[in-house]
Amino acid sequence: MVPSRIEVPDQIRPGVGLSASDRRASLALAEALFSTPEGPPPSERLGWLIDDLDHFMAHAGPRARLAYGLCLRAISWIAPLLVGRPGSLAGLDLPLRIEALERFERSPVALAFFGAKTILCILYYEHPEAARAAGVDPSCLRSPR
Amino acid sequence: MSQVQSARDLDRDLILSADTVVVGSGAGGAVVATERALRGERVVVLEEGPSVSAALLGSMRPSESLRHVWRDGAFTLAIGVGDSPSINVTMGRCIGGSSVLTGAVCFRTPDHVLDHWTSVLKLRDYTERGMDRYFERVEKAIHVEEVPAEMRSRSTQLFALGARRTGLEMQPMRRNTRGCNGCGRCNFGCPHQAKMSVDLSYLPRAMAAGAEVWSHCLVQRVLRKGDRAVGVEGRTLGPDGRPSRRLVVHARRVVLAAGAWHTPLLLRSSGLGRPELVGHRMTLHPGFRVLARFDSPVQGWQGALQSGWVGDLEPQGITLLSLFVPPGVLGSTMPGVGPEHTSNARHIGHLAMFGGILHDEGGGSLYRTPGREPLALYRMAPRDRARIPTLIRALARSFFAAGAREVFLPVLGLRGVDADAFARLDLERIPMNRIECASQHPLGSAQMGAFPEHSVVDPDGKLWGMDSLYIADGSIVPTSLGVNPQLSIMAIATRIADRMR
Ligand SMILES: Cc1cc2nc3c(=O)[nH]c(=O)nc-3n(C[C@H](O)[C@H](O)[C@H](O)COP(=O)(O)OP(=O)(O)OC[C@H]3O[C@@H](n4cnc5c(N)ncnc54)[C@H](O)[C@@H]3O)c2cc1C
Ligand code: SF4
Numbered sequence: 001m002v003p004s005r006i007e008v009p010d011q012i013r014p015g016v017g018l019s020a021s022d023r024r025a026s027l028a029l030a031e032a033l034f035s036t037p038e039g040p041p042p043s044e045r046l047g048w049l050i051d052d053l054d055h056f057m058a059h060a061g062p063r064a065r066l067a068y069g070l071c072l073r074a075i076s077w078i079a080p081l082l083v084g085r086p087g088s089l090a091g092l093d094l095p096l097r098i099e100a101l102e103r104f105e106r107s108p109v110a111l112a113f114f115g116a117k118t119i120l121c122i123l124y125y126e127h128p129e130a131a132r133a134a135g136v137d138p139s140c141l142r143s144p145r
Numbered sequence: 146m147s148q149v150q151s152a153r154d155l156d157r158d159l160i161l162s163a164d165t166v167v168v169g170s171g172a173g174g175a176v177v178a179t180e181r182a183l184r185g186e187r188v189v190v191l192e193e194g195p196s197v198s199a200a201l202l203g204s205m206r207p208s209e210s211l212r213h214v215w216r217d218g219a220f221t222l223a224i225g226v227g228d229s230p231s232i233n234v235t236m237g238r239c240i241g242g243s244s245v246l247t248g249a250v251c252f253r254t255p256d257h258v259l260d261h262w263t264s265v266l267k268l269r270d271y272t273e274r275g276m277d278r279y280f281e282r283v284e285k286a287i288h289v290e291e292v293p294a295e296m297r298s299r300s301t302q303l304f305a306l307g308a309r310r311t312g313l314e315m316q317p318m319r320r321n322t323r324g325c326n327g328c329g330r331c332n333f334g335c336p337h338q339a340k341m342s343v344d345l346s347y348l349p350r351a352m353a354a355g356a357e358v359w360s361h362c363l364v365q366r367v368l369r370k371g372d373r374a375v376g377v378e379g380r381t382l383g384p385d386g387r388p389s390r391r392l393v394v395h396a397r398r399v400v401l402a403a404g405a406w407h408t409p410l411l412l413r414s415s416g417l418g419r420p421e422l423v424g425h426r427m428t429l430h431p432g433f434r435v436l437a438r439f440d441s442p443v444q445g446w447q448g449a450l451q452s453g454w455v456g457d458l459e460p461q462g463i464t465l466l467s468l469f470v471p472p473g474v475l476g477s478t479m480p481g482v483g484p485e486h487t488s489n490a491r492h493i494g495h496l497a498m499f500g501g502i503l504h505d506e507g508g509g510s511l512y513r514t515p516g517r518e519p520l521a522l523y524r525m526a527p528r529d530r531a532r533i534p535t536l537i538r539a540l541a542r543s544f545f546a547a548g549a550r551e552v553f554l555p556v557l558g559l560r561g562v563d564a565d566a567f568a569r570l571d572l573e574r575i576p577m578n579r580i581e582c583a584s585q586h587p588l589g590s591a592q593m594g595a596f597p598e599h600s601v602v603d604p605d606g607k608l609w610g611m612d613s614l615y616i617a618d619g620s621i622v623p624t625s626l627g628v629n630p631q632l633s634i635m636a637i638a639t640r641i642a643d644r645m646r
Binding site (some may be wrong): 005031033034035037046052055056057059060061063064067068082088094098100101105106107108109110111113114115117118119120121122123124125126131134135136 | 206207208209211212213215216217218220221222231310379386471472473474475476477479480481482483484486487488490491492493494495516517518557558576578579581
């Protein structure tokens with residue numbers, strides 16, 4: 001069971017969400033970020049995450065899209081350089097991608113990583129299975145008692 | 146009309162007239178609108194954001210509240226200039242403004258701050274006695290009450306225990322709640338109508354007295370005739386969120402209450418106020434948090450979100466405040482990538498959290514951009530920078546004194562540190578671009594003062610040199626407060642409404 005999405009009737013119609021390349025880059029980032037020693041999370045969960053990220057960006061407005069896009073581009077371009085492999089982040093195999101991102105997280109431009117990681121984590125841990133794996137009761141903070 | 150009206154689907158221009166038009170429906174705007182409507186005036190309130198009911202708030206996940214109710218999905222940044230951290234500044238964009246998202250914490254303006262305003266800034270009426278009746282009036286309207294100790298989360302209890310062992314005393318928090326059940330959702334909007342935000346406590350009274358409250362109305366400039374403000378103009382926001390129909394409100398009096406982030410933009414786009422003062426000297430109460438991992442479960446999201454505070458460090462410009470964030474946000478603060486991150490995240494239920502804010506000197510500036518939102522820069526004063534390590538140490542030491550295994554500091558990329566590693570850590574040498582910092586309290590970007598050379602509005606909130614244009618929101622607060630500001634903003638707004646001519 002995955003959480004359904006709320007549409008606010010009084011809210012504006014969504015704008016554009018993520019571009020195809022931002023979806024790919026976000027997926028590469030999320031796959032590395034949430035992988036365990038057993039490997040990356042199930043692909044359906046990652047698919048749900050990227051769809052929800054797309055929905056988030058479509059509703060949160062242009063400034064959010066711009067900020068997230070800048071973070072993502074900084075990570076995609078700089079992280080591979082930190083492991084001596086210029087090219088795209090998605091092109092790195094998983095262990096090397098994780099290493100590149102770890103180095104990025106400790107670099108002077110860590111804020112860009114933090115920006116993208118924050119929103120990915122907020123969404124990811126709202127998935128009931130991800131929440132359960134983190135020891136969180138997925139119903140908490142959800143609906144009124 | 147006793148309900149909020151939406152301009153979203155209007156197929157005509159919206160042209161209205163009123164005695165008083167109020168721009169922004171947040172803490173400041175709602176108070177002025179209500180006070181003036183209760184005097185029998187025709188009041189129109191214009192709000193850019195949507196109206197979101199408690200039931201809807203309750204059905205949202207935290208991230209859905211972020212995307213629908215918070216401005217820019219909370220991706221708002223004041224970029225650090227020089228040796229300053231960049232600061233994530235959050236605010237609401239809905240009927241009720243940021244008051245919908247508060248932790249409900251209520252502090253009166255501290256006496257020493259009022260003393261500074263009266264003696265140094267010469268704001269002579271802003272004495273403790275002079276402000277008392279305004280605070281009383283607001284506290285009654287929003288039902289300020291003390292949080293009982295039994296509603297404290299385990300996270301806060303652990304901090305209180307450790308703090309006492311290091312010589313700090315936790316005080317109970319006062320909050321604007323009625324019938325709060327401690328579900329901990331406050332920052333995403335209260336689903337139980339227990340938090341007395343202004344959309345519940347003030348605006349219904351304004352509407353009952355005849356005020357019109359409109360959502361989806363973006364005000365772009367003040368209309369003036371010579372040195373009189375005679376209304377506002379802008380656009381309604383259509384179903385695609387873009388400016389749609391023409392919006393004009395003709396009024397005898399204009400009150401700007403768009404918040405400290407946007408009121409200066411309105412002044413600038415209207416050519417009002419002194420450019421060297423408008424949008425500058427903004428304070429933020431830069432905030433920092435420390436997380437601590439305990440052996441036993443904490444489940445810190447259960448209990449009143451904010452229930453205690455520590456004022457012992459105020460002489461050093463620091464206030465410690467209880468807080469908590471939802472599990473997903475906690476996850477994001479867990480350092481590492483891949484297996485390291487996911488293994489850290491498994492401890493989310495064992496984490497306690499406490500925060501602190503700086504009573505900052507201010508160094509924020511706002512600039513217009515081609516888009517809707519400003520460019521914000523923040524240059525932290527050396528004095529405030531030097532206080533960050535003191536704040537972090539106070540938080541971490543308290544947690545260690547309560548038995549924490551390790552702490553996670555607000556330093557980007559830094560792994561958890563145990564007590565020994567913490568003692569060896571040279572916090573003074575951590576570069577500011579690695580410090581994680583957040584603010585919910587932008588203030589003072591169009592300050593009130595006794596002299597036109599140094600301030601944007603006079604002590605009654607009236608723009609110097611203009612008739613019938615008032616500001617009544619966080620932007621006029623003349624210094625940072627060192628405590629959460631909603632009550633101060635509302636008390637000042639009440640005073641402004643009382644003294645309008
Ligand atoms: C997450 C969070 C938690 C907080 N917790 C606390 C707390 O526990 N205690 C406390 O004291 N304070 C708290 N605060 C701070 C407090 O909410 C604010 O200081 C206070 O609400 C500011 O009041 P204001 O009137 O200046 O602005 P706001 O309440 O932000 O209202 C401004 C309104 O104007 C609207 N607006 C802006 N521009 C325009 C325009 N051009 N046209 C039309 N409308 C416009 C905005 O959409 C907004 O709704 C918190 C804030 C946040 C974001
Ligand atoms: S803790 Fe209280 S005020 Fe906060 S959301 Fe829950 S019921 Fe509302």
